[in-house]
Amino acid sequence: MNPVAGVLFGFLVCSGLYINKYVLSVLGFKYPTIFQGWQTLAGLIIYAILTKASKSNFKLVGIDRPAFISLLPGFLFYTTSLVAASKALAGISIPVFVSVYNTLPASIYVIDRIFPGGRPPVGVLQLGAASVTLITATVLVLTHVGLNFSETAFFWIVVGVICSVAYTLHTRIADARYGSWDRLYYNSLFSVIFLTPASLYLEEAFEALNFHHDRQGLFLAGCFVSAVLAAATNLHTLRLKQDEYFGALHHLSLEFVLLCRRSCSALTCPRSSGPWS
Numbered sequence: 001m002n003p004v005a006g007v008l009f010g011f012l013v014c015s016g017l018y019i020n021k022y023v024l025s026v027l028g029f030k031y032p033t034i035f036q037g038w039q040t041l042a043g044l045i046i047y048a049i050l051t052k053a054s055k056s057n058f059k060l061v062g063i064d065r066p067a068f069i070s071l072l073p074g075f076l077f078y079t080t081s082l083v084a085a086s087k088a089l090a091g092i093s094i095p096v097f098v099s100v101y102n103t104l105p106a107s108i109y110v111i112d113r114i115f116p117g118g119r120p121p122v123g124v125l126q127l128g129a130a131s132v133t134l135i136t137a138t139v140l141v142l143t144h145v146g147l148n149f150s151e152t153a154f155f156w157i158v159v160g161v162i163c164s165v166a167y168t169l170h171t172r173i174a175d176a177r178y179g180s181w182d183r184l185y186y187n188s189l190f191s192v193i194f195l196t197p198a199s200l201y202l203e204e205a206f207e208a209l210n211f212h213h214d215r216q217g218l219f220l221a222g223c224f225v226s227a228v229l230a231a232a233t234n235l236h237t238l239r240l241k242q243d244e245y246f247g248a249l250h251h252l253s254l255e256f257v258l259l260c261r262r263s264c265s266a267l268t269c270p271r272s273s274g275p276w277s
Contacts, residue, residue, distance in 0.1 A: 006245075009236050010253040016229035017094065017257055023222040024090035027213050031204040032086035035223075037195035040082070042227035043234065044188040050235075051185070061182045070175040074183065075190035077167035082191065084160035091153025098254050099136070100157050105247065107165045180238050 023029050050058045063071070089097055171183065178186070199205040213219045240246050 005236070005240060006249050009233075009240060009249060010256050012229055012233040012236055013250075013253040014257045014260055016226065016233055017089075017098075018260070019222055019226045019229065020086070021089055021094055023219065023226060024086060027215065027219050027222065029208075029211060029213075029219065029223075030087075030090050031199070031208045031211070032083045032090070033195045033199040033202060033204050034208045035086055036079075036082045037192060037199060038223060039227045039230045040188045040191040040195070042224075043231035044185070044192055046228075046231045046235075047185045047188060058181060060185055061177055061179075063178075063186060067175045067178065071178065071183070071186060074167055074170045074174055075187060075194075077163045077170060078187045079191045079194050081160050081163035081167060083195075084156045084163060088153045088157035088160055092157065095258055097157065098257055101161060101164075102251075102254060103161055104164050104168070107161070108168055111165075111169065180241065184234055184238065 024035070029035060047058070051060050085101075174183075199208075240249065243249075
């Protein structure tokens with residue numbers, strides 16, 4: 001893997017997560033259908049431009065009715081995971097968010113061990129590490145909220161992880177004509193179509209219109225940058241995910257997020273009570 005590409009990926013993951021946290025927690029914009037609707041709309045515009053500008057590199061497979069039916073569960077899992085992640089990130093600290101979301105690859109490891117399905121067997125060391133990760137995340141959640149955590153940020157982070165796992169597994173059985181680029185484009189398109197009426201039904205669209213912050217310029221800049229970073233991260237992930245070292249790179253990027261947390265907390269808010277801690 002190109003070291004420059006790896007460093008760029010780590011920067012995109014870290015900066016995107018912190019800017020999202022800044023908008024959702026520090027500025028208090030807690031309207032996930034609007035926030036994710038904006039991000040997916042901006043991403044969709046960028047993807048559409050790339051499709052038109054470079055058809056050879058970003059060729060899009062047309063979608064028909066059987067394909068739509070096959071991909072629909074994935075669309076729902078993807079959109080739900082986005083909204084759940086936003087609601088979770090708005091209410092919990094970055095270290096807890098990263099730690100719990102790190103159970104996604106661990107869950108896939110365990111499922112592959114239980115249901116091999118013709119895939120290569122998972123090593124004992126990897127299985128042990130996955131089990132420790134799942135147990136640690138479970139204990140982390142339960143020690144914060146106990147068994148009754150409905151409608152809390154911890155409830156939403158569990159929903160987000162479950163939907164992300166379900167989406168990953170669904171991509172294995174969905175229509176094989178559609179690759180990662182096709183799924184990214186159509187996932188974004190479905191999210192925009194789905195979240196627009198959802199924001200009206202939940203009245204978040206009307207509440208967002210009345211949202212005004214003292215640092216309105218920073219809020220608008222944060223929303224713009226977060227959307228661009230989300231699209232850039234998705235595109236860069238498509239480029240790197242086939243590399244054998246991508247999994248290690250992803251984990252290193254999350255470790256870098258945690259290392260940056262202490263510095264960011266010291267610069268922005270009190271250590272004991274700020275949203276970064």
